[in-house]
Amino acid sequence: MRIVVALGGNALLPRGERPDSAIQVERIAEVAPALAAVAAEHELVLVHGNGPQVGMLALESAADPDLTTPYPFSELVAETQGLIGYWLQQALTNAGLTSPVVTLVTQTVVDAEDPAFAHPTKFVGAGYDEATAREQAERHGWTVRLDGSRWRRVVASPLPVRIVEVETARVLLQHRTTVVLAGGGGVPVVEGPHGLRGADAVVDKDHVAALVATDLGADLLVMLTDVPAVMIDFGTPEQRAIRHVSAANLRAERFPDGSMGPKVAAACAFAAGTGGRAAIGSLAEAADVISGAAGTQVSAMPVGQPT
Numbered sequence: 001m002r003i004v005v006a007l008g009g010n011a012l013l014p015r016g017e018r019p020d021s022a023i024q025v026e027r028i029a030e031v032a033p034a035l036a037a038v039a040a041e042h043e044l045v046l047v048h049g050n051g052p053q054v055g056m057l058a059l060e061s062a063a064d065p066d067l068t069t070p071y072p073f074s075e076l077v078a079e080t081q082g083l084i085g086y087w088l089q090q091a092l093t094n095a096g097l098t099s100p101v102v103t104l105v106t107q108t109v110v111d112a113e114d115p116a117f118a119h120p121t122k123f124v125g126a127g128y129d130e131a132t133a134r135e136q137a138e139r140h141g142w143t144v145r146l147d148g149s150r151w152r153r154v155v156a157s158p159l160p161v162r163i164v165e166v167e168t169a170r171v172l173l174q175h176r177t178t179v180v181l182a183g184g185g186g187v188p189v190v191e192g193p194h195g196l197r198g199a200d201a202v203v204d205k206d207h208v209a210a211l212v213a214t215d216l217g218a219d220l221l222v223m224l225t226d227v228p229a230v231m232i233d234f235g236t237p238e239q240r241a242i243r244h245v246s247a248a249n250l251r252a253e254r255f256p257d258g259s260m261g262p263k264v265a266a267a268c269a270f271a272a273g274t275g276g277r278a279a280i281g282s283l284a285e286a287a288d289v290i291s292g293a294a295g296t297q298v299s300a301m302p303v304g305q306p307t
């Protein structure tokens, strides 16, 4: 099978934790054996998130205006691809994977006229209480929004149109190489008269993972995050997990932008568009979500009620 697994940036760095590398390295080491086992048996593409990490790099880059002008998000996304790709390559090898694994610095073409440039929705960086978030917004010119119980910076997140390096990934897969592709949604670029140039945005890695899985003809798209499943009535005493659902039934429900919304949209687009299986679940239960024993399993065909 050809499998695309998307790893959430928030799943790699538990909410509320300091963005220390040791915490993230440990988290990746925990999940690496399950991913290495998948890579040993199947063709595997890994797409990782970078929301917490790219937000931290943006703060660093803006810390001293005398030293440098803040870097655009396109370049900060490229930095996160190297960082998280390195962690993943090392962890998979340490977990016993003997076949090659490589990180591709990947560009994602977006539409320069995408209305998302004027309506930031992508959460990046740490969560703050409201007063601190508003103070930071004033100081740095951020837009901030509530993400669950914490306030976070939001940046533009245009839809992915094309993955520039997708054919390179296809060749690598045909040579039994595990590919870390389109990390952080890929470096956002727009096409102009002089070729490609970076765009100041962060593309959603779940939308990109669906595009990658469709383009590469994957059989399975898995999105691993920090909740065990997609929930109905999330955050209320009545919340309950959706285990098996058709894309059509799942699309009838509403989920928030910037968190579960893109995952559900990506799962439905892939399942309905290709007939393949999509799954959303916890990074800690990676093997079971991939096998179908855990998480929310989304199929193209009707499977009865959505719970």
Ligand SMILES: Nc1ncnc2c1ncn2[C@@H]1O[C@H](COP(=O)(O)OP(=O)(O)O)[C@@H](O)[C@H]1O
Binding pocket: 007, 008, 009, 010, 011, 012, 049, 051, 148, 224, 225, 226, 227, 229, 230, 231, 232, 233, 234, 255, 256, 258, 259, 260
């Ligand atoms: N209906 C829902 N079911 C489950 N989780 C939800 C739901 N609505 C919102 N969420 C939130 O979505 C989060 C996962 O999305 P996100 O933070 O973008 O994860 P990641 O960075 O791991 O991709 C969960 O931690 C949860 O707080």
Ligand SMILES: NC(=O)OP(=O)(O)O
Binding pocket: 007, 008, 009, 010, 048, 049, 050, 051, 052, 123, 184, 185, 202, 203, 204, 205, 206
């Ligand atoms: N780029 C991106 O979608 O990152 P997260 O998964 O961390 O939100």
